[in-house]
Amino acid sequence: MEPIIALCKRRGFLYPSSEIYGGLANTWDFGHYGTLLKNNLRDMWWKKFVLQRSDMVGVDASTILPPRVWEASGHLTGFNDALIDCKNCHFRTRADHLIEDKIDQKVEGLTAQELTNIIKKNKLGCPKCGSKELTDVRKFNLLFETKIGIIDSDKSKAYLRGELAQGIFMNYKNALDTLRVKIPFGIAQQGKVFRNEITMGQGAFRTLEFDLMEFEYFINPKNWEKIFAYWQKEMWQYALDIGLTTERIRWREHAEFERSFYSKKTVDVEYRFPFGFKELWGIAYRTDHDLKNHSLKSGVSLSYKDIKTGEEYIPHVIEPTFGLSRLTMAIIVDSYQEEVVNGKTRVFLKLNSKIAPIKVAVFPLQKDDNLNIYARKIYEEVKLRFTCEFDDAGNIGKMYRRQDEIGTPYCVTIDYETLKDDAVTVRVRDSMKQERVHASKLLEFFGTNLD
Ligand code: GAP
DSSP states (O other): OHHHHHHHHHTTSEEETTGGGTOOTTOEEEOHHHHHHHHHHHHHHHIIIIITOSSEEEOOOOSEEOHHHHHHHTHHHHOEEEEEEBTTTOOEEEHHHHHHHHHOOOOTTOOHHHHHHHHHHTTOOOTTTOOSOBOOOEEEEOOOEEEOSSOOSGGGEEEEOSOSHHHHHHTHHHHHHHSOOOSSEEEEEEEEEEOOOOOOOTGGGSOSEEEEEEEEEEEOGGGHHHHHHHHHHHHHHHHHHTTOOGGGEEEEEOOGGGSOTTOSEEEEEEEEETTEEEEEEEEEEEETHHHHHHHHHHOOOOOEEOTTTOOEEOOEEEEEEEEHHHHHHHHHHHHEEEEEETTEEEEEEOOOTTTOSOSEEEEESSSOHHHHHHHHHHHHHHTTTSOEEEOOOSOHHHHHHHHHHHTOSEEEEEOHHHHHHOEEEEEETTTOOEEEEEGGGHHHHHHHHHO
């Protein structure tokens, strides 16, 4: 991961958060190009799963939710991680990660005592100093607690959302009452969630706050397996749409013991990171767990009446969840390329042009007023249709290198010939092939290759 994380920082994809104050562990800021890339992934997701469908509506719910929501959902008791401390160097780590990394055994969902037993039986040591003197495993809740207002009492307690789903469930009745939706239908949401996690670095793979894209698809449970399989197919298709390498992704179904407390079936899409296959996204059959409990706790009926059949029931849900921050990291990993050209290593991001942060870069070949004026004119035209950058640093090799590392599919160079024949050089990122295109045909050329 080191060269990739170095590129992310060098080229403005990702920075450690609050760095001038020494940073805050496990928090990262997306820079200009990281933000553009993440937004492109989000927009493609929103278009595919909301705008191009007639059975999906959107919501942008509050990130602060009252304790009763999390009591009813089961997160106050069930949303836990297991931690363990080294008695020698006081390093704190996640017990499940310690076991999974050392003996490759999936242990999500096991009790603290069961985890302690595995660690002792396998004589596992501290990942930092190697000492076998470890505490017993303890569980801790992942929700970030906060206070509203100035009076510190139980009444002022609230939680930052630990998942998007609860904001969606809070709006299920609003959607039914106001949006003319009928089962089956989905409510989609994109935004930040917060989890008080202990993590082991690896860039933005696991952080304290991160972006998710998620929807709850409300169904009659009669044929949930068919609907589950349908959404699995759609999730896989989205991976293809954004250009993820299929050989590096796979499905993995959770065994019963590792499933979240709310799920009857969970299958993850795993991506092969440099540190192994890890969860990228997940799909879960949450049954009527959430709506049933919210209905009981709030006293508000959340049932659905089918006007055709007269059947009344609490809908079940299928939940496809896409980790967006993690996906952005995975996309950078997936597209990172090194190749030797003329004895020198060329680094580039082979990004699908649909998601590339910058589609076209325009430069004058040299620092020259006439070339500069021409190049600026081209840039002003192209930027109205495609995300475009202008660069006049002067050294063509350096300008290509920079755009390669950002993943820009096309670079346009204006040279002295251009001033005579109005043709520019278009250089293709992946092949490094160059071709002359008449300036008047440039938008058409990019329209064919980028749209
Ligand atoms: N509502 C279901 C839900 O939130 P989850 O498996 O807890 O499911 C969904 O999380 C996705 O969020 C994961 O598949 C992963 O991509 C991402 N994710 C989970 N924890 C994360 C963290 N600490 N940092 C970054 N991404 C994370």
